Amino acid sequence: MSNQTLTDTGDLALANPELVELEVSGLTRSSFLLRGALAAGAVYGVGAVTPFVSQALAAGSSGDVEILNFALTLEYLESDFYNVKGKEVHLSGTARSYAKLFGEQEAEHVKALTSTIKSLGGKPAAKPTFAFPASSQSSFMALASVLENTGVSAYNGAAPSLKSKEVLAAAGSIVQIEARHAAAINLLIGKSPTPTQGFDVPLMKAQVLTKIEPLIKK
Amino acid sequence: MSSTTSEHSRAGEESPPQPAGIVERLVRDDVDRKRFLKMAGTAGAASFGAFVLAACGSSTKTSSSATTAAASTATSTTASATTGDIAILNYALTLEYLEREFYAKVVASGLFSGKVGSLIKEFGSQEATHVEALKGAVSKMGGTPAANPNGKFPITSATQVAGLAYTVENLGAAAYLGQAGNIQSPEVLATALAIHSVEARHAATLGTLVKKSLTPDGPFAKPDDMSMVLAAVKPFLA
Numbered sequence: 001m002s003n004q005t006l007t008d009t010g011d012l013a014l015a016n017p018e019l020v021e022l023e024v025s026g027l028t029r030s031s032f033l034l035r036g037a038l039a040a041g042a043v044y045g046v047g048a049v050t051p052f053v054s055q056a057l058a059a060g061s062s063g064d065v066e067i068l069n070f071a072l073t074l075e076y077l078e079s080d081f082y083n084v085k086g087k088e089v090h091l092s093g094t095a096r097s098y099a100k101l102f103g104e105q106e107a108e109h110v111k112a113l114t115s116t117i118k119s120l121g122g123k124p125a126a127k128p129t130f131a132f133p134a135s136s137q138s139s140f141m142a143l144a145s146v147l148e149n150t151g152v153s154a155y156n157g158a159a160p161s162l163k164s165k166e167v168l169a170a171a172g173s174i175v176q177i178e179a180r181h182a183a184a185i186n187l188l189i190g191k192s193p194t195p196t197q198g199f200d201v202p203l204m205k206a207q208v209l210t211k212i213e214p215l216i217k218k
Numbered sequence: 219m220s221s222t223t224s225e226h227s228r229a230g231e232e233s234p235p236q237p238a239g240i241v242e243r244l245v246r247d248d249v250d251r252k253r254f255l256k257m258a259g260t261a262g263a264a265s266f267g268a269f270v271l272a273a274c275g276s277s278t279k280t281s282s283s284a285t286t287a288a289a290s291t292a293t294s295t296t297a298s299a300t301t302g303d304i305a306i307l308n309y310a311l312t313l314e315y316l317e318r319e320f321y322a323k324v325v326a327s328g329l330f331s332g333k334v335g336s337l338i339k340e341f342g343s344q345e346a347t348h349v350e351a352l353k354g355a356v357s358k359m360g361g362t363p364a365a366n367p368n369g370k371f372p373i374t375s376a377t378q379v380a381g382l383a384y385t386v387e388n389l390g391a392a393a394y395l396g397q398a399g400n401i402q403s404p405e406v407l408a409t410a411l412a413i414h415s416v417e418a419r420h421a422a423t424l425g426t427l428v429k430k431s432l433t434p435d436g437p438f439a440k441p442d443d444m445s446m447v448l449a450a451v452k453p454f455l456a
Binding site for chain 2: 101109155168172173174176177178180183184187197201
């Protein structure tokens with residue numbers, strides 16, 4: 001990389017696959033899980049908001065479980081997309097390393113949401129069977145962009161309805177990752193990393209379902 | 219909250235909104251909030267309410283400006299929610315002022331051109347829309363928007379600047395995440411979330427440019443609290 005001028009993202013190796021893979025393999029399974037547990041449970045404010053939390057859990061846990069199960073379905077979708085479909089489609093280069101890294105991270109989101117739902121006394125939604133209309137790297141990445149950007153909007157739309165601050169913390173910690181995925185994929189396929197400019201547009205559940213229902217096999 | 223200062227004995231509301239004073243006030247706010255939450259946690263809900271009342275000064279005066287805040291039942295709770303949200307919004311506003319100024323200086327430096335140059339320009343103008351949105355939100359809640367602090371940023375080379383931008387955006391994303399659970403009003407929360415994920419998009423984009431991780435925290439982003447963030451931005455205040 002030039003020290004003076006950066007002119008083209010193409011010159012800059014959009015991602016460094018070696019680095020990305022190193023980071024993934026450098027983390028052990030248990031440290032992944034530990035991070036998940038930290039994020040879902042104890043990250044911040046949990047002790048601080050104790051006076052609210054017990055009330056919130058009592059008042060709103062059924063609503064929160066419903067929202068979490070909705071999020072879980074989206075994460076199942078993304079996880080299967082990268083981890084199952086991503087292996088059927090021939091991917092190479094940056095697309096391949098993104099699919100690997102993002103697939104790992106979506107799988108962690110599935111685990112964290114599943115355990116959060118259980119800790120609230122809820123029943124985790126069953127994993128649907130999906131069908132992804134993608135047969136090439138370009139159609140795969142185009143669909144990845146739709147899924148990740150929809151994911152961001154879905155979390156942003158649902159989060160203000162969450163009653164529990166702990167659950168909100170977990171959702172916030174996940175949506176930030178979805179946004180990072182979305183930006184990287186968009187950049188890779190020549191789209192704007194910020195497709196709705198300065199503010200991500202929230203989507204309500206019904207709007208999200210309209211987008212993802214074609215991907216769910218009955 | 220429209221702050222005629224003398225009625226608020228706590229949380230630094232007495233400081234006029236001057237550039238350096240804002241951050242100092244925010245630091246004190248954070249310390250006060252921690253002390254207050256710790257106390258609330260140990261003392262239980264009943265005295266928690268009483269403490270809120272005491273901490274907020276004349277809560278009846280401020281409650282009228284809180285009509286848009288979260289559906290709270292008690293007047294005192296509603297007033298304190300507004301106070302807290304305004305402080306959080308002003309904290310976010312201070313960070314956005316700094317980001318906007320940083321990008322403006324980077325664009326003016328001419329270190330970036332072509333595709334990267336337009337991304338940098340775009341991010342800068344998005345930070346400017348964040349500034350406007352947050353100022354609007356503070357005013358809408360009856361508060362006084364924080365003044366624009368003067369920043370100072372080392373700008374030496376494209377590589378150094380891109381690295382700094384990556385650090386700054388990751389910090390911004392962590393700062394928003396750190397406040398999500400403290401925000402009372404669903405409207406304010408929705409605004410913060412809409413900005414939070416854009417900061418994350420900026421951070422990831424810059425990560426690709428500087429060949430650093432898109433997701434430095436792994437699958438779950440970590441929040442930063444106010445005092446951590448303010449300590450981190452201190453070197454950038456003129």
